[in-house]
Amino acid sequence: MRHMHHTLRILPATIKNMQPDNDASVTEAVDGSVSVVFDLQINSLTAVKKAVYKFAADCAAVLSTKEPNQLEVKLSFPDTTDLVDKRAVVRAFCNEVIDQDLREQIACETEATRNLILAQAFSKTSLLQQD
Amino acid sequence: MIDLAVDKPGKFKTLENYNQSLKEGYKLLPFRFIRLDEERYVLTNDVGEYLVISQGSLPAFVNKTIEPGSGLYNDLKSKHFLLDDDSSIALELVAMKYRTKMQQVSSFTGLHMFVVTLRCDHSCPYCQVSRQSEDRATFDMTIETAAKCLDFTFRSPSPSIKIEFQGGEPFLNFDLIKWIVLEAKRRNEQHQKDVEFVIATNLALLTDDILSFCLEQDVHLSTSLDGPQDLHLANRPRPGSDSYQKVISGINRVRAVLGPDKISALMTTTKASLGRSKEIIDEYMRQGFNAIFLRPLSPYGFAIKTKWYQSYDVQDWLTFYFEGLDYIIELNKRGYPFVELYAGIILNKMFSPWGTGYVDLQSPAGLGISAILFNYNAEVYASDESRMLAEMGDKQFCLGNIHENSYEEIMLSEALLNPIEQSIVESVPGCQDCGFQPYCGSDPVYHYATQKDSVGHKALSGFCKKNMAIMRRLISLMEDDAEAKKILLSWVKV
Numbered sequence: 001m002r003h004m005h006h007t008l009r010i011l012p013a014t015i016k017n018m019q020p021d022n023d024a025s026v027t028e029a030v031d032g033s034v035s036v037v038f039d040l041q042i043n044s045l046t047a048v049k050k051a052v053y054k055f056a057a058d059c060a061a062v063l064s065t066k067e068p069n070q071l072e073v074k075l076s077f078p079d080t081t082d083l084v085d086k087r088a089v090v091r092a093f094c095n096e097v098i099d100q101d102l103r104e105q106i107a108c109e110t111e112a113t114r115n116l117i118l119a120q121a122f123s124k125t126s127l128l129q130q131d
Numbered sequence: 132m133i134d135l136a137v138d139k140p141g142k143f144k145t146l147e148n149y150n151q152s153l154k155e156g157y158k159l160l161p162f163r164f165i166r167l168d169e170e171r172y173v174l175t176n177d178v179g180e181y182l183v184i185s186q187g188s189l190p191a192f193v194n195k196t197i198e199p200g201s202g203l204y205n206d207l208k209s210k211h212f213l214l215d216d217d218s219s220i221a222l223e224l225v226a227m228k229y230r231t232k233m234q235q236v237s238s239f240t241g242l243h244m245f246v247v248t249l250r251c252d253h254s255c256p257y258c259q260v261s262r263q264s265e266d267r268a269t270f271d272m273t274i275e276t277a278a279k280c281l282d283f284t285f286r287s288p289s290p291s292i293k294i295e296f297q298g299g300e301p302f303l304n305f306d307l308i309k310w311i312v313l314e315a316k317r318r319n320e321q322h323q324k325d326v327e328f329v330i331a332t333n334l335a336l337l338t339d340d341i342l343s344f345c346l347e348q349d350v351h352l353s354t355s356l357d358g359p360q361d362l363h364l365a366n367r368p369r370p371g372s373d374s375y376q377k378v379i380s381g382i383n384r385v386r387a388v389l390g391p392d393k394i395s396a397l398m399t400t401t402k403a404s405l406g407r408s409k410e411i412i413d414e415y416m417r418q419g420f421n422a423i424f425l426r427p428l429s430p431y432g433f434a435i436k437t438k439w440y441q442s443y444d445v446q447d448w449l450t451f452y453f454e455g456l457d458y459i460i461e462l463n464k465r466g467y468p469f470v471e472l473y474a475g476i477i478l479n480k481m482f483s484p485w486g487t488g489y490v491d492l493q494s495p496a497g498l499g500i501s502a503i504l505f506n507y508n509a510e511v512y513a514s515d516e517s518r519m520l521a522e523m524g525d526k527q528f529c530l531g532n533i534h535e536n537s538y539e540e541i542m543l544s545e546a547l548l549n550p551i552e553q554s555i556v557e558s559v560p561g562c563q564d565c566g567f568q569p570y571c572g573s574d575p576v577y578h579y580a581t582q583k584d585s586v587g588h589k590a591l592s593g594f595c596k597k598n599m600a601i602m603r604r605l606i607s608l609m610e611d612d613a614e615a616k617k618i619l620l621s622w623v624k625v
Contacts, residue, residue, distance in 0.1 A: 050564065053560065053561065053588075054561065054589075054590055056588060056590040056591060057590045057591050099164070099166070100564070102164075102189070102190065102193060103163070103164070103564045105193065106159060106161075106162065106193060107161075107564075109159055110159050110160060110161040110162070113158070113159075113160060113161060113214075113222070114161035114177075116222060117161070117177070117222060117225050117226045117229060118229070120222065120223060120226035121226040121227070121229040121230040122230070
């Protein structure tokens with residue numbers, strides 16, 4: 001069977017429920033799967049992978065690169081998932097990618113401080129080797 | 132009139148000095164976040180502080196555009212989410228708070244559970260320990276085994292030792308309990324630890340002799356009360372169908388002889404409990420309790436074999452739990468002080484400077500290092516749930532045999548070190564970035580039992596779903612209902 005994609009035909013009334021808060025492109029295939037394309041110059045691969053992991057109970061995901069810096073995530077849902085639930089999951093998934101990106105930024109920026117705090121916290125214990 | 136703006140040498144810096152430091156911007160301190168709802172985020176940090184902010188404020192905060200001196204800026208600063216030139220002491224303070232939170236780990240094993248028998252007079256279909264009805268020789272702990280278990284117990288560096296007697300029904304081997312209590316006290320004359328004793332019992336076999344011994348030796352009792360008579364009888368059958376009368380009469384006798392604070396009760400939620408949380412709470416109040424621990428069934432023992440565990444899912448239980456929690460808050464608002472103990476544990480993790488010692492909600496998990504269990508047959512287990520799993524034929528968390536293995540062999544066994552390492556939420560997939568991490572844990576035995584993996588996939592985890600839902604509800608309640616917040620804060624033991 002030919003794998004067809006089409007832009008969601010639920011505009012504009014319900015697009016608010018499906019559309020993510022970032023610029024990811026969202027399309028729904030006739031088999032019910034939903035593809036979301038992320039620009040890897042904006043969203044990191046790790047952030048997308050972490051979001052996929054978090055939504056494993058709601059949908060299965062296949063990741064593939066379409067073009068340089070274009071990451072496609074194809075989300076497949078259980079047959080029992082209705083359209084309303086599906087839209088909610090896709091929207092939450094895209095928002096989770098944004099959150100994961102922000103988490104990466106915060107972790108990177110605060111890593112040195114965190115190490116300093118932990119070293120200070122345990123400096124008077126035998127956990128740190130005394131040279 | 133004194134001009135405070137004049138910059139003179141003295142004890143205090145000038146106002147301009149503070150304003151200048153604020154103008155130089157702020158640094159982020161390490162924190163995590165999670166969505167509370169459609170409009171708000173919860174920010175948390177390693178020392179357990181949390182702050183709820185609007186969705187738009189989070190990127191503004193991370194991008195350093197929060198106005199110094201604003202209400203949000205001051206909240207972020209006072210709760211250790213940001214650092215500016217005016218808060219040079221903050222890092223040391225955060226380190227000290229973190230060390231205080233983690234102090235329980237250095238105390239090491241406090242709770243030592245002795246399964247003195249697996250025999251029981253009840254035949255509860257949800258029994259998670261797979262009790263036995265007969266064969267005293269096979270299913271009772273011997274004095275020789277108990278003596279070795281006491282050797283092990285007093286090797287613990289913890290200054291506080293709690294010895295908890297479990298079953299089956301421990302009263303069926305009460306002679307051994309007496310021996311252990313007296314022998315532990317004799318040995319403690321040398322060790323000088325703070326030693327407590329608790330018996331987990333259904334109270335059906337309570338006698339005056341048992342009560343006298345408990346009074347003389349200051350032994351506490353913990354029992355099971357599942358709710359009103361019909362519910363308790365359905366959940367906890369025994370010959371004569373009198374388990375409810377026995378437990379109520381037992382509670383009253385214990386209170387009369389030992390005192391009102393020497394008996395506590397636990398409930399277990401079965402399918403028949405769903406929709407009846409108010410009746411169950413009313414029953415606890417009627418019996419004079421001022422707290423209840425609303426507990427779901429665990430995936431072990433007869434609860435699995437009889438399919439009682441599978442008879443409801445996490446969402447069903449959460450509906451039950453939140454009905455109960457709302458009712459308890461309503462009771463408090465009407466002037467009846469009453470506590471839901473699981474919420475109380477989480478609230479303590481949020482607001483107390485110390486860890487709670489609740490083994491399922493700590494990192495690393497309390498397996499062996501907070502609590503350890505000696506089974507009737509001399510096997511040593513990492514937790515109560517570990518031996519429940521073993522009774523189903525899976526000895527994954529069996530740490531050794533008290534007659535065959537040394538303290539060092541047991542405490543340094545791979546069977547213990549591996550799951551402990553796998554329960555450190557700071558590095559567990561799915562937990563590492565979670566905004567609720569400071570209040571949560573990663574129960575390796577539960578995840579092994581349900582997913583055959585001690586780490587577990589948290590997206591598929593009932594443990595994760597349950598705890599995240601409860602934490603969201605508690606924080607939402609505190610944000611949106613000032614009276615509820617006051618009540619919930621009264622459950623924190625500082």
